[in-house]
Structures are given as C-alpha cells and as structure tokens.
C-alpha cells in the first residue's frame with residue numbers, strides 16, 4: 016500500500032470523468048425517472064436537488080479527502096486515519112455494499128444489454144405487448160442470467176486492466192459519448208407532439224406531493240445516484256493526484272450527475288406524455304415497458320427514427336451502467352488486492368464470481384425464486400432496499416460525523432486546500448454542513464420514517 020506503488024489517475028479531466036462515470040448510471044436514467052414519476056414530478060426534483068446540495072456534495076468531498084489522505088481503499092482507509100477504532104466498520108460496510116449493489120445492479124445492467132440487442136434487431140418497431148415482453152424476459156430462467164453474466168465479464172475485463180489503462184481510459188471515451196447521446200435524445204423527445212405536458216410535469220411543482228416517504232426516496236436516491244455513502248468515491252480518490260481540487264471536482268461531478276438525471280427526465284416524460292394512455296408511474300418498468308411503447312407509438316409513420324431513438328437510448332443506458340459497475344467492482348477488487356495481497360487479477364476474479372452468484376439469485380427473483388421473500392421483499396427488492404435506502408444514507412451519516420467531528424480539522428483543511436495552495440472561501444460553512452446539517456438531516460428523515 017506504499018504510496019509509490021499505488022496507481023494514479025493520469026489527469027484532472029480523467030479524475031472528473033471517472034468519478035462522474037461512477038455517479039452517472041442506472042440511478043440517473045432508470046431509477047430517477049421512475050421515482051420522479053411515482054413521487055409527483057417537479058416537487059420530487061426540488062427535494063432531490065436540496066438533498067444533493069446539503070447531503071450529497073458535503074459527503075462526497077468528505078469521501079474524497081478520506082481516500083486521498085489515506086491513499087487506501089475504503090475498507091482500509093479508516094484504519095489508516097483512525098487506527099484501532101471502530102470507524103473501520105464504516106469502511107467495511109462500504110465494501111459489503113459494493114458487493115450487494117453490484118449483485119442486483121448487474122441484473123438491470125443485463126436487461127439494458129438485452130434491450131440494446133433487441134432494439135438493434137428491430138424488436139421495438141412494430142406493435143407488441145411490451146409488458147408481456149418484459150415480464151417474459153425477466154422471469155425467464157436463463158436469459159437474464161446470461162446477460163447479467165456478460166455484463167459482469169465486460170466490467171471484469173476493464174477493471175483488470177487497471178486504474179489508468181482500464182477505468183480512466185474507458186471513462187474518457189464513454190462519458191463524452193453518453194453526454195452527446197443524451198443531448199440528441201432530448202431534442203428528439205421535445206419535438207414530439209404533446210411534449211409540453213411532459214415538461215409541465217417536470218417543471219411545475221405540486222408541494223402537496225411531498226410526504227415522509229418522498230423525502231426518504233429523495234435522500235436514498237441522492238446517495239445512490241451520486242455514488243456516495245459507501246466509499247466508492249473514497250477508493251477512486253485514493254488514486255487522485257495531489258493537485259486535484261476536491262471541492263471543484265465534487266461540484267463538477269454533482270452538476271454532471273444531476274444534469275444527466277434531469278435530462279433523462281426530459282427524454283422520457285415528454286415522450287411518455289406524447290402517447291395518450293401511457294402512465295408515468297410505471298415504477299421500475301418505466302424504461303423497459305413504457306418506453307418501448309413510446310418508440311413505436313410516438314414514432315408511428317417514421318419507423319426509422321423510432322429505431323434510431325430506441326437504439327441510442329439503450330446504448331446510452333449500457334454506457335452509463337458500465338462506468339458505474341466498474342467503480343463498484345473496483346471498490347471490492349482494490350480491497351481484496353490490498354488487504355489480502357491477491358494479485359489484481361485474482362482479486363477481480365473473486366469479486367466477479369461472488370457478484371455473479373448474488374446476481375443469479377437476484378435475477379431469478381423475478382421468476383423461479385419469486386417466492387423466496389424476506390420481510391415481504393424479493394431478493395432483488397431487498398438488495399435495493401438494504402443498500403439504497405439504509406446502508407448508503409447511514410454510511411453518509413457516519414462519514415460526515417467522522418470528517419466533521421472526529422478527524423483533525425488540520426487534516427481536513429490541508430486536503431481541501433491542497434496544503435494551503437487553494438483558497439476555499441466557504442470552508443467554515445462546509446464544516447457546518449458536515450457537523451450538523453448532514454447528520455441531523457439524514458437522522459431525522461430516518462426517524463420520521465421509522466415512527467410512521
């Protein structure tokens with residue numbers, strides 16, 4: 016773990032794109048739109064943006080500074096900064112979360128691959144019962160498993176190539192491509208007839224829609240979408256160079272992440288509203304059931320355009336998902352590699368194997384294992400609930416307490432100002448957010464839900 020042998024990202028833009036690549040994923044294009052659809056549109060988006068500003072960004076900076084200061088993976092970073100204390104469990108929970116998230120995230124990642132193949136083969140051109148298509152596919156005993164496995168392999172191959180050659184290189188190609196595709200899709204979608212209703216839904220808040228449940232959803236979504244609360248960005252930051260500006264990087268990542276989520280809304284809702292009778296609160300099926308309907312109904316008479324739109328959309332999903340799965344994989348791989356002295360390849364093989372097993376269980380929970388339930392939830396739902404709604408916000412709360420209360424203020428200042436070289440005007444405010452606003456805010460949303 017000596018500094019000299021650790022890998023580093025090669026450039027500042029590489030740092031931003033890799034971190035943004037981790038953040039931008041299914042969370043933005045699949046989860047955010049369906050939560051927005053279920054939780055009332057604009058009002059949810061407003062709450063979400065507040066969570067990003069008051070919880071997401073401060074915790075992201077905290078993870079960055081923990082990672083860069085310790086120059087260790089999440090699982091060991093706390094042992095470097097607070098040796099022999101129980102803080103190490105915050106890091107360990109992060110590693111566990113990485114395995115669990117990759118397990119179920121890999122399933123939806125597999126769906127995106129199948130849908131890309133299907134749209135390339137023209138499956139979304141004619142009229143079809145897309146609900147049945149989706150249900151048949153996800154409950155099939157082997158097809159989702161195969162696609163999940165293919166996605167894991169793709170992730171594996173990139174991670175094995177290392178931080179600079181694998182992760183950074185890939186992010187530098189995929190992220191700009193992703194931004195380009197989403198902009199083209201926004202233009203297409205806004206030009207559909209009926210798009211205005213979709214815009215109203217996204218832009219005109221109805222505050223009566225904000226309930227305790229909506230707050231919890233928005234908070235969980237913030238941590239999930241920004242990849243914070245489990246040390247994913249802590250592991251990435253351990254590869255940051257000394258001159259990276261942590262505050263600015265966090266600001267850029269938050270901006271890119273939120274923009275992509277909102278842009279995904281601008282792609283999906285105008286399209287959905289342009290087809291009478293389709294519902295926006297389709298839940299997780301929104302981009303897999305509702306959108307294929309849009310592709311063929313909204314583009315009736317111009318099937319060529321519908322074909323291109325659908326193919327581009329699912330390619331977008333695959334790209335976004337892949338840059339996120341590699342970051343999850345890296346958290347676990349770096350831990351096994353550095354903690355147990357495994358070679359990077361061996362560590363990666365372990366991670367891929369364990370996550371594939373979890374992935375198979377989650378994939379089958381839509382079909383043959385649907386009856387296996389814990390607390391009324393399938394294994395897939397349980398993984399989502401445990402990680403996005405519990406572990407990430409809890410992790411975020413502990414990370415802010417660790418940085419705001421436990422860690423020597425000098426260390427925090429040194430990291431944030433790069434040893435005094437950067438002027439950070441709101442340092443005091445930042446500490447205030449970490450000490451009070453984030454922990455108290457997160458705790459009260461939790462308590463509010465528990466006593467409901």
Ligand code: PHE
Pocket residue numbers: 037038039040041042043116238239240241242243245247339340342343
């Ligand atoms: N942020 C990713 C997304 O939005 C998911 C993720 C969560 C990735 C946690 C890494 C760590 O899809």
